[in-house]
Amino acid sequence: xxxxxxxxxxxxxxxxxxxxxxxxxxxxxxxxxxxxxxxxxxxxxxxxxxxxxxxxxxxxxxxxxxxxxxxxxxxxxxxxxxxxxxxxxxxxxxxxxxxxxxxxxxxxxxxxxxxx
Amino acid sequence: xxxxxxxxxxxxxxxxxxxxxxxxxxxxxxxxxxxxxxxxxxxxxxxxxxxxxxxxxxxxxxxxxxxxxxxxxxxxxxxxxxxxxxxxxxxxxxxxxxxxxxxxxxxxxxxxx
Numbered sequence: 379x380x381x382x383x384x385x386x387x388x389x390x391x392x393x394x395x396x397x398x399x400x401x402x403x404x405x406x407x408x409x410x411x412x413x414x415x416x417x418x419x420x421x422x423x424x425x426x427x428x429x430x431x432x433x434x435x436x437x438x439x440x441x442x443x444x445x446x447x448x449x450x451x452x453x454x455x456x457x458x459x460x461x462x463x464x465x466x467x468x469x470x471x472x473x474x475x476x477x478x479x480x481x482x483x484x485x486x487x488x489x490x491x492x493x494x
Numbered sequence: 495x496x497x498x499x500x501x502x503x504x505x506x507x508x509x510x511x512x513x514x515x516x517x518x519x520x521x522x523x524x525x526x527x528x529x530x531x532x533x534x535x536x537x538x539x540x541x542x543x544x545x546x547x548x549x550x551x552x553x554x555x556x557x558x559x560x561x562x563x564x565x566x567x568x569x570x571x572x573x574x575x576x577x578x579x580x581x582x583x584x585x586x587x588x589x590x591x592x593x594x595x596x597x598x599x600x601x602x603x604x605x606x607x
Contacts, residue, residue, distance in 0.1 A: 382536075413595050421582050423598035469537070473595070481527070482596055484537040 381405065382470050384485035391460045392493050398445070399455040399488045401470030407431075410474045412453040413482065414444065417467040426468075429453055457490075465492045497521045500585050500599035507575065508607055515570040515602045517585030523597070524590050526568040528560060531582040531601070543568060575606045 383402045391397035403412065414426040429437045429444045437444040445454040457464055467489050471482045498519045507513050517526065528540040540554045543562040557579075559571040568585055582603050586596040 411595070415598075421584075421601040421603065423584060423586070423596075423601075425595055425597065428595055481539045481542060486534075486536050 381474070381483045382472055382485035384470055384488050386488045387486070388489045388491070390491050390493055391457075391464075393462060394459055396456060396458045397460055397490065399457070399468050399470075399490065401453045401455065401485060403451050403453060403470070403472050405451075405472065405474050407474055410472055412444070412446070413471040413473070414442070414453075414455045415469045415471060415484075416464075417469065417487070419466070423469070427455065460492045462492050462494060465490060498585060498587055498597050498599035500583075500602050502602055503600065504603050504605075506605045506607060507572070509575060509577075511575075512571070512573040514572065515583055515585075515604075517568040517570075517599055519566055519587040519597070521587060521597060522589065523587035524565055525588045526562060526565075527586045527588070527596065528568070528570050529584040529586065531584060533581075537584070541570075572604075575604075577606050580604055580606045 381404050385400055389397060410431045412429045416424045416426055427437050427439045427442045427444050429446045436446050441458045443456045445456055453470060467487045469487045470485045473482050501516045505513060525544045527542050530538045530540055539552050541551055541560040542549050546562050546565055557574050561569040582601045584601045585599040588596045
């Protein structure tokens, strides 16, 4: 079963507007971590933001914020004031120690295109 | 530079060649990973090393052979690859602690001809 689901293969947003990228996850554990990464065309995976399952506040990092709804098992990324440089693939990922593994499990990604 | 350095950035090799991918980190992380990223597929975990011991091997064909000589270096040795092995190979490292995130390298884009 897929543990991380990103339902939007591609998204368009006008420059300077906000955009929300969806992510839902599946785990039976109480302790886990959720991550968002950005991958430009150069290939590098850039860490954006982290949310721990016990964090009561939504994580924020500059223009990035994570809309964490634990009961719904969703961890949507909100990018405010989009810039042309935000055009990239965005991946949601989860680290689930209860799975007995070190690995991060990634979704299939969302390709964001920012329109001038 | 992210703190994780991968070389080479691009590699073209024939199916009978032997080559190696190199990954290096000096972040004090104690776990290192190889991921494969093919077009239109989620990232696939290949190997995990923790404290220089391989702790996971996700049914990767034997034509891929990892090596972790110390906590700062990770290699992926390649031999007799197939065209379907063409992909972006990403190395990552993570600090101690179960919920630590990864730092990725820039990847090696491999083409098998």
